[in-house]
Amino acid sequence: MVSAFANIVGISIGANWLILAVLLLRFLLKKAPRRVICILWAMVAVRVLLPVSLESPVDFIPETTSAIQEAVDTSLIHPETATFQTGIAIPQEGTSGASISAGQSVPVIPLVWFFGVLLMLSYLALRYVKLHRLVREAAWEKENIWICDAVTTPFILGLVRPKIYLPSGLSGTSREYVIAHEKCHLRCKDHWWKPISYLILSVFWFDPLMWIAYFMICKDIEFACDESVIHRYSLSEKKAYSQALLTCSANRKLVLACPIAFGETAVVGRIRNVLNHKKPGFWIMLVSALVLILCTIGFFTIPVGAQTNDSGLASSEQIEVISTLPPAELQDFPSVQEDSEEWENFPDGIRIDTYTGETFTAQVMIVRDPAKVYLAASSDPLAMDTPGIRMDQAMEQENAIAAVNAGPYFDDGTSSRAVGSVPLGLALAENDVIWNDEQSSQYGFVGFNKDNILIVASSMTEAEAMELEIRDGCSSGPVLMVNGKVNWEIYESNSGYMPRTVIGQRTDGAILLICAGGLNPDSLGASYHHMIDILKEYGAVNACALKGGLSSNMLYRDTEGRYGEKGTVQIFNQYSLAPSLRRLPLFWMVKSA
Amino acid sequence: MEIQLGVVESRFADMIWKNEPVTSSELVKLAGQELQWKRTTVHTVLRRLCDKGLFQNENGMVTSLVSREQFYALQSQKFVDDTFSGSLPAFLAAFSMGRKLTDAEREQIQQIIDQAGEG
Known part of the structure; x- marks a missing residue:
């Protein structure tokens, strides 16, 4: 709902420019046939319904739109200012230890919007039901014309087989005028345009310009039909027509919502228009035609709304795209400025920042050289009957400088030694497949190719990994960022607060290993939303989640003595639920210099 | 009624x-x-x-x-009552103002009046 609303806001901003344009033209083209304005409105409607743009040299919409769009996106994406929390954190028994279902965060604004739409639609439905009940006792007159005792103003009801309903009191010439007017509506398909307009208004009910547009449309279609009916009339006939208008304007309230009613809107203005109507001259017709042509080109080439999708991955399908290092202009946000002094004080090429979020504390490890990051296995070969090892043991075994956990692993929920013995899916180390249970299509994948570019994908087979020349990698997910684009589905999902580990890469190649603690009274954990925010802040362009929960951890051999005695191994996450490190089959390691 | x-x-x-x-x-x-x-x-x-x-x-x-016949008689009675305060002459005057009565119509009306007087 949140992403739907973001889209709607985007479209409404684009559509507002079109509405303003039509309102301006409407003012300038006062003398043109009103049908021209109706056609312009119809184009706006079509444009809102099909917010895809075609290429054209004519572009009417100012550049600022996308800036506003971004501002709106940001305010939606960071709904701190407009959220309410439902529920509290409840610890639950999970399969691998414990997990916490986090307080759900429901953005208020999209919810209000949704209920507004429901309200608008129920009003429409109510009106239709009421009118249908009213015309049940209508008697068939001729063709599609029915007369009814219960109605006081003529109107059209129905979409596929529209019927014209006339008040039974209407007779003589008035009746002929009214029928001519209503038949003009049917010819112009106004009985479609009006409900369509109302439906669009229902979705964009929060937009004042849409309301203005809706009322103008209602007015303009009436004016247009008046004009085409009185086209050939003499003044006395025009007067009689005006009289008919007046007669039928008595009860206007009932049919406001949708059906096209004869005496519905702006009766005074319409009478004035009818009496003053002159046949438009040649020049006015020419200008009108030109405006129509220009607007058709302009309107249908303006991108309306679609920005939201451009700036992110809307669905998991799009993650099939294998990552590369994208140029900065293709990214959601500018990459972090090259900073030659960044590494000055970090001779081991590893920088660790502490990031404090509202519900967690995370360590952000930046590894300058991606070639130093590799996948280490607990045993060779990996096997169910060979238990996994703890991360500190693995670091000693590898003589590595730093380590984080890798992807998901076998865990049947028991306390058997097989838990943590083998990974799930596919794993490669030093260009060799070290594990493949043929289930890798179920997981995402993250790894390095021979050029040390971090490859993330929604799935990966052995053959694909070979083709991509994956050096080290394992099944893991979900993918958080691809080529500078955020995976919005994950970003907006409610993933809950958990300890989480993610891996990412900046445009300069540096690797980000981020590990957020959690499941502790003083630190609940982080959601994917939080993790993506940190990744963005640190300039990641490709990123993937690793295993979260109690296996989530980061170890660092303190070569510089930043945390205490030189050379000791720093363990960043301590879990009161599981004091010792978990046995794991795979680790992402950083080679010492 | x-x-x-x-x-x-x-x-x-x-x-x-x-x-x-x-x-x-x-x-x-x-x-x-x-x-x-x-x-x-x-x-x-x-x-x-x-x-x-x-x-x-x-x-x-x-x-x-x-x-x-009864029904429409009641309706016209009501119409005369409502619009001309029940005065039949006022109604006839108003009716004949817009258009001239033909001889035949005059004859017919005369007959109706005569019959009503007898009853």
């Missing part, structure tokens, strides 16, 4: 007057053809007209309680 009928209702009432006594199923068929009404609508309107005391429906046989 004050009964008012809309244009559509009078059409339906005329249908009964013209065909009475008529079975309600016959009426459904007639109204279906002439007014394009559904069966339920016919029954709803029929019930309403019976409630007004215009017709009665006994075991599916519909007959009138008030004849067509």
Whole structure:
């Protein structure tokens, strides 16, 4: 709902420019046939319904739109200012230890919007039901014309087989005028345009310009039909027509919502228009035609709304795209400025920042050289009957400088030694497949190719990994960022607060290993939303989640003595639920210099 | 007694007057053809007209309680009452203002007045 609303806001901003344009033209083209304005409105409607743009040299919409769009996106994406929390954190028994279902965060604004739409639609439905009940006792007159005792103003009801309903009191010439007017509506398909307009208004009910547009449309279609009916009339006939208008304007309230009613809107203005109507001259017709042509080109080439999708991955399908290092202009946000002094004080090429979020504390490890990051296995070969090892043991075994956990692993929920013995899916180390249970299509994948570019994908087979020349990698997910684009589905999902580990890469190649603690009274954990925010802040362009929960951890051999005695191994996450490190089959390691 | 009928209702009432006594199923068929009404609508309107005391429906046989002439006499009486405070001369004056009465019409009206005086 949140992403739907973001889209709607985007479209409404684009559509507002079109509405303003039509309102301006409407003012300038006062003398043109009103049908021209109706056609312009119809184009706006079509444009809102099909917010895809075609290429054209004519572009009417100012550049600022996308800036506003971004501002709106940001305010939606960071709904701190407009959220309410439902529920509290409840610890639950999970399969691998414990997990916490986090307080759900429901953005208020999209919810209000949704209920507004429901309200608008129920009003429409109510009106239709009421009118249908009213015309049940209508008697068939001729063709599609029915007369009814219960109605006081003529109107059209129905979409596929529209019927014209006339008040039974209407007779003589008035009746002929009214029928001519209503038949003009049917010819112009106004009985479609009006409900369509109302439906669009229902979705964009929060937009004042849409309301203005809706009322103008209602007015303009009436004016247009008046004009085409009185086209050939003499003044006395025009007067009689005006009289008919007046007669039928008595009860206007009932049919406001949708059906096209004869005496519905702006009766005074319409009478004035009818009496003053002159046949438009040649020049006015020419200008009108030109405006129509220009607007058709302009309107249908303006991108309306679609920005939201451009700036992110809307669905998991799009993650099939294998990552590369994208140029900065293709990214959601500018990459972090090259900073030659960044590494000055970090001779081991590893920088660790502490990031404090509202519900967690995370360590952000930046590894300058991606070639130093590799996948280490607990045993060779990996096997169910060979238990996994703890991360500190693995670091000693590898003589590595730093380590984080890798992807998901076998865990049947028991306390058997097989838990943590083998990974799930596919794993490669030093260009060799070290594990493949043929289930890798179920997981995402993250790894390095021979050029040390971090490859993330929604799935990966052995053959694909070979083709991509994956050096080290394992099944893991979900993918958080691809080529500078955020995976919005994950970003907006409610993933809950958990300890989480993610891996990412900046445009300069540096690797980000981020590990957020959690499941502790003083630190609940982080959601994917939080993790993506940190990744963005640190300039990641490709990123993937690793295993979260109690296996989530980061170890660092303190070569510089930043945390205490030189050379000791720093363990960043301590879990009161599981004091010792978990046995794991795979680790992402950083080679010492 | 004050009964008012809309244009559509009078059409339906005329249908009964013209065909009475008529079975309600016959009426459904007639109204279906002439007014394009559904069966339920016919029954709803029929019930309403019976409630007004215009017709009665006994075991599916519909007959009138008030004849067509009686009904329209009441309607015109009411019209004269409402619009001309019950004054027939005022009504006739207003009626003849817009158009000239033909000799034949004058003759007819004279007859009506004479008959009314005798009764």
